Amino acid sequence: MRLSGGVEWALHCCVVLTSVVEPVPAARLAELHDVSPTYLAKQLQALARAGLVHSVQGKSGGYVLTRSPSSITLLDVVDAIDGPAPSFICTEIRRRGPLATPAEACTEPCPIARAMSTAESARRDALRAVTIADLAVQVDISSGEGTLDGVGTWLRTGNA
Amino acid sequence: MRLSGGVEWALHCCVVLTSVVEPVPAARLAELHDVSPTYLAKQLQALARAGLVHSVQGKSGGYVLTRSPSSITLLDVVDAIDGPAPSFICTEIRRRGPLATPAEACTEPCPIARAMSTAESARRDALRAVTIADLAVQVDISSGEGTLDGVGTWLRTGNA
Numbered sequence: 304m305r306l307s308g309g310v311e312w313a314l315h316c317c318v319v320l321t322s323v324v325e326p327v328p329a330a331r332l333a334e335l336h337d338v339s340p341t342y343l344a345k346q347l348q349a350l351a352r353a354g355l356v357h358s359v360q361g362k363s364g365g366y367v368l369t370r371s372p373s374s375i376t377l378l379d380v381v382d383a384i385d386g387p388a389p390s391f392i393c394t395e396i397r398r399r400g401p402l403a404t405p406a407e408a409c410t411e412p413c414p415i416a417r418a419m420s421t422a423e424s425a426r427r428d429a430l431r432a433v434t435i436a437d438l439a440v441q442v443d444i445s446s447g448e449g450t451l452d453g454v455g456t457w458l459r460t461g462n463a
Numbered sequence: 464m465r466l467s468g469g470v471e472w473a474l475h476c477c478v479v480l481t482s483v484v485e486p487v488p489a490a491r492l493a494e495l496h497d498v499s500p501t502y503l504a505k506q507l508q509a510l511a512r513a514g515l516v517h518s519v520q521g522k523s524g525g526y527v528l529t530r531s532p533s534s535i536t537l538l539d540v541v542d543a544i545d546g547p548a549p550s551f552i553c554t555e556i557r558r559r560g561p562l563a564t565p566a567e568a569c570t571e572p573c574p575i576a577r578a579m580s581t582a583e584s585a586r587r588d589a590l591r592a593v594t595i596a597d598l599a600v601q602v603d604i605s606s607g608e609g610t611l612d613g614v615g616t617w618l619r620t621g622n623a
């Protein structure tokens with residue numbers, strides 16, 4: 304089971320977008336991350352469709368976060384890029400074959416499906432507990448205070 | 464992100480195998496579940512490779528659990544079928560581009576990768592907390608006491 308590779312790019316984009324107030328062109332974000340602009344544009348469009356970034360058209364257009372980084376969670380970004388479908392789908396195996404569980408005993412989900420969905424919820428809860436603002440703080444701690452300010456300056460001016 | 468569809472079949476097979484002591488031919492398990500024998504054999508072989516079931520050759524051959532259902536976890540089965548690779552792979556995006564984080568600041572994993580891996584661990588912990596024995600108890604509660612005994616009789620004799 305593998306998350307889309309776009310999740311890593313999208314999370315990094317959201318974190319660097321915390322350092323600016325003006326829209327940043329997709330091409331500039333691609334240059335910062337040294338990645339194909341077409342590929343990054345795809346991730347940014349998915350973030351836009353999920354309402355996490357807003358695309359501003361025109362000469363000084365680009366992408367901005369639509370709301371405070373403290374109200375965008377990791378789960379929002381992961382679902383935007385990878386889709387919100389559950390990782391385990393119960394196909395009602397229990398209703399098959401010569402000893403099929405009768406329909407009247409199937410009003411609740413199968414215990415196996417229930418256990419799988421508990422595990423999935425644990426993952427989603429953990430992703431929901433962390434915001435882009437939390438990550439921005441951690442990046443500054445890990446890479447040195449002022450790191451994201453520096454990124455913001457570069458995104459605006461092209462100078463580090 | 465989607466788990467292999469084989470996970471549901473493999474979990475159901477492990478649960479029904481708690482009801483027998485003698486090996487059950489793959490074809491019989493396939494008949495019980497009304498599924499293609501070739502497809503089910505693939506899942507059983509993966510369980511065997513992971514050391515969860517043992518394949519007994521010969522006339523009264525088939526599959527048995529290799530150990531007590533209380534020491535086989537959901538995680539064991541999921542990893543056996545879906546593979547144990549993490550769902551998020553960090554490709555070290557932070558080391559790319561004009562503002563790359565210098566190598567000496569990258570001795571710890573990126574905070575983003577850390578948060579993703581915390582969420583993955585929450586899922587794995589939840590899967591590790593449930594055993595095949597737990598599921599067997601729940602199946603009997605949900606489908607009625609004696610359900611798995613009935614399945615055991617059918618697997619041995621072909622009669623419900």
Ligand code: FES
Nearest residue numbers: 393396397413416
């Ligand atoms: S019937 Fe789907 S998990 Fe049991």
Ligand code: FES
Nearest residue numbers: 553556557573576
């Ligand atoms: S560099 Fe991989 S998640 Fe940040």
